[in-house]
Amino acid sequence: MDKNFVKRAVHLDFHTMPGIYDVGRDFDAEEFASTLKKARVDYITVFARCNLGFAYYPTRVGIVHPGMKVKDMLGGMVDSCHKEGIKVAAYFNAGLDHEHAFRHREWCKVNKDGLVYDINAGGSFFRRMCFNTGYKDHLLSMIEEVLNKYPVDGIFLDCLGNVPCYGGECLDAMKKLGIDTTDEKEVTRFNWSVTEKFMEETNRLVRSKNKKAYILYNGGIHRKQPTHIELEILPQGGWGYDLLPFVIRYVRTLKKPYLTMTGRFHKSWGDFGGLRSEASLLFDCYNSVANGGSCSIGDHMHPRGRLDSEVYNLIGKVYSKIEKLEKYVEDAKPVTEILVIDPSLAMRPALRSDTSGLSGAARMLLELKYQFDVSDGLMDISRYKVIILPDNVFLDKSLKKKLEQHLAKGGVLITSAFSGLDAGKKDVFALKEYKISFAGKEENDPSFFVANREIADGLPGRPVTIYQPGVAIKARKGAKVLCRLYKPYFNAGYWDMRHWHRYAPPEKDTGRPALVQCGNIFHFSFPVFSGYFRDAVVDYKTLLGNCIGRAFPSPLVRCENLPSFAQVTLMQRGKSRIVQVLSYVPEMRGAATQIIEEPICLKDVRVGLRKDGRKPAKAYLAPSGKSLEIEDGGQYTWTEIPEVKGYQMVVFE
Numbered sequence: 001m002d003k004n005f006v007k008r009a010v011h012l013d014f015h016t017m018p019g020i021y022d023v024g025r026d027f028d029a030e031e032f033a034s035t036l037k038k039a040r041v042d043y044i045t046v047f048a049r050c051n052l053g054f055a056y057y058p059t060r061v062g063i064v065h066p067g068m069k070v071k072d073m074l075g076g077m078v079d080s081c082h083k084e085g086i087k088v089a090a091y092f093n094a095g096l097d098h099e100h101a102f103r104h105r106e107w108c109k110v111n112k113d114g115l116v117y118d119i120n121a122g123g124s125f126f127r128r129m130c131f132n133t134g135y136k137d138h139l140l141s142m143i144e145e146v147l148n149k150y151p152v153d154g155i156f157l158d159c160l161g162n163v164p165c166y167g168g169e170c171l172d173a174m175k176k177l178g179i180d181t182t183d184e185k186e187v188t189r190f191n192w193s194v195t196e197k198f199m200e201e202t203n204r205l206v207r208s209k210n211k212k213a214y215i216l217y218n219g220g221i222h223r224k225q226p227t228h229i230e231l232e233i234l235p236q237g238g239w240g241y242d243l244l245p246f247v248i249r250y251v252r253t254l255k256k257p258y259l260t261m262t263g264r265f266h267k268s269w270g271d272f273g274g275l276r277s278e279a280s281l282l283f284d285c286y287n288s289v290a291n292g293g294s295c296s297i298g299d300h301m302h303p304r305g306r307l308d309s310e311v312y313n314l315i316g317k318v319y320s321k322i323e324k325l326e327k328y329v330e331d332a333k334p335v336t337e338i339l340v341i342d343p344s345l346a347m348r349p350a351l352r353s354d355t356s357g358l359s360g361a362a363r364m365l366l367e368l369k370y371q372f373d374v375s376d377g378l379m380d381i382s383r384y385k386v387i388i389l390p391d392n393v394f395l396d397k398s399l400k401k402k403l404e405q406h407l408a409k410g411g412v413l414i415t416s417a418f419s420g421l422d423a424g425k426k427d428v429f430a431l432k433e434y435k436i437s438f439a440g441k442e443e444n445d446p447s448f449f450v451a452n453r454e455i456a457d458g459l460p461g462r463p464v465t466i467y468q469p470g471v472a473i474k475a476r477k478g479a480k481v482l483c484r485l486y487k488p489y490f491n492a493g494y495w496d497m498r499h500w501h502r503y504a505p506p507e508k509d510t511g512r513p514a515l516v517q518c519g520n521i522f523h524f525s526f527p528v529f530s531g532y533f534r535d536a537v538v539d540y541k542t543l544l545g546n547c548i549g550r551a552f553p554s555p556l557v558r559c560e561n562l563p564s565f566a567q568v569t570l571m572q573r574g575k576s577r578i579v580q581v582l583s584y585v586p587e588m589r590g591a592a593t594q595i596i597e598e599p600i601c602l603k604d605v606r607v608g609l610r611k612d613g614r615k616p617a618k619a620y621l622a623p624s625g626k627s628l629e630i631e632d633g634g635q636y637t638w639t640e641i642p643e644v645k646g647y648q649m650v651v652f653e
Contacts, residue, residue, distance in 0.1 A: 005257035006043035027305025029076030040319035053099030095159030107135035154214030237268025263298035332573035357390035360533030417470035435479035449514035470526035483515035599646025608636035
């Protein structure tokens with residue numbers, strides 16, 4: 001957690017339909033700021049203009065909401081918050097502006113069917129704005145107007161996205177550049193280049209008015225955020241609990257301050273009557289603190305202009321607990337030794353791709369209690385002991401060179417399915433250390449693996465199903481087969497005019513490997529990471545853990561009496577090392593809603609910290625300061641945590 005960055009934020013939505021007639025009727029600026037202050041908030045994003053396209057201040061550029069009953073809501077918020085020491089960012093929805101879209105259809109994006117209105121999309125996203133039209137200048141003028149009128153501390157631009165546009169301006173520009181407009185990928189890349197130009201102009205504008213202002217492009221590429229990163233990842237609303245673990249471990253490698261944006265809503269944004277449990281919000285905030293981030297909680301204010309007292313009572317309870325932890329983690333850095341690489345992250349979230357491999361890898365490593373980062377491969381990877389490439393990571397020249405250097409100094413490489421193949425040829429493994437041959441896509445579905453004795457700890461002696469086909473590989477001289485691949489009598493799921501082939505038991509050994517070791521390389525023939533995410537086969541995780549343990553037997557942290565769902569992170573601050581344990585379980589209730597209603601209480605958890613030449617003099621619980629006994633266990637210093645009620649921090653000094 002960056003000590004100079006904001007700590008406890010609120011992202012306040014205020015998307016207000018034109019039919020609401022009493023906007024701001026009950027707004028009281030002093031009460032607004034006082035409510036935030038009592039809730040321990042030190043930074044808030046408030047609305048200059050919402051996604052309906054309405055402004056909440058007296059504008060000469062835009063359109064004031066027709067139901068406004070107060071002259072200047074934005075100005076009142078900025079002034080009152082500053083008096084309470086709360087920083088304020090002004091919100092603009094950049095990608096959506098429905099009022100101007102209605103009045104200026106030429107400012108809308110045109111989809112490939114020639115439509116500017118996609119009613120079937122529903123919600124807020126049935127119209128999108130194009131930065132290659134006069135809309136860009138209009139939006140920049142509004143941003144400049146707000147910067148001239150108000151001493152805001154930041155600008156938040158929402159919903160950038162990367163939806164292709166086939167409007168006349170974009171088609172003409174692509175024609176000049178020689179872009180094939182029938183290739184949706186090329187059109188999408190062009191759209192992002194237009195967005196980047198808008199971002200560059202915005203950066204210059206903001207810096208000309210306020211050199212220290214925060215700038216955030218929500219939906220933009222994490223790596224290209226100019227001042228900080230905000231991770232909009234609500235457990236509800238389509239994000240889920242499996243996204244944050246890998247995304248936060250990616251953004252923390254980008255060396256920018258960041259906060260995680262959860263929400264108070266039971267469902268998603270705009271759920272006025274939905275309020276999550278205290279335990280649920282605490283889990284999200286503890287998760288951010290445990291990984292080096294600051295906290296943000298999303299809210300949506302009632303159109304009449306008063307903050308919901310119950311919502312801010314809850315936020316205050318959560319943030320008062322977070323505030324007590326901050327002095328222990330200010331400027332602390334994560335301590336890790338495993339790196340998961342996926343180059344597609346370099347364009348996240350502008351160009352979205354399948355992240356099931358990343359989610360599966362993060363979940364397995366969390367459950368195994370390993371300390372890891374996630375990378376797009378553009379950073380220096382030399383300090384990591386183990387590199388993992390999940391399922392679909394092809395090697396270009398740059399990544400190949402880094403991995404050659406990693407292996408040359410004794411590092412471990414774990415790959416699966418298509419990962420490790422040459423990015424150009426895609427039918428040959430890129431590193432000479434691979435002693436295997438690519439034999440095409442795996443044709444058996446399902447298939448099965450049987451682990452050999454040396455890798456079989458905790459695994460059954462019977463065939464284990466592989467539900468997601470990967471690649472067929474053949475072992476060459478120098479490769480050690482660790483798991484054998486079995487085929488079914490026939491593939492499941494086809495109709496031969498007599499029977500639907502559902503029951504497909506294992507028939508025999510294919511003579512090909514499911515897992516092979518080539519020196520310090522382990523390669524799974526099947527997509528073990530996305531397979532774990534989709535099918536939750538515990539044997540996959542056990543097998544991965546056996547591979548890591550075989551090559552790397554002394555991890556940073558060891559734990560005893562700690563269930564698989566509990567998370568453990570390790571950070572360094574000065575001469576102190578900080579272990580944080582989280583014990584919560586999101587439970588699926590009903591068809592599609594995950595709930596955390598209470599923390600899970602754990603007793604007598606033992607944590608061993610690898611010494612690495614450091615012998616801790618003492619250990620204590622934070623923030624209580626209660627001393628813990630430590631014992632020398634050879635390579636590890638051990639202590640016992642009497643109780644973990646959802647969360648506990650342990651400081652080793």
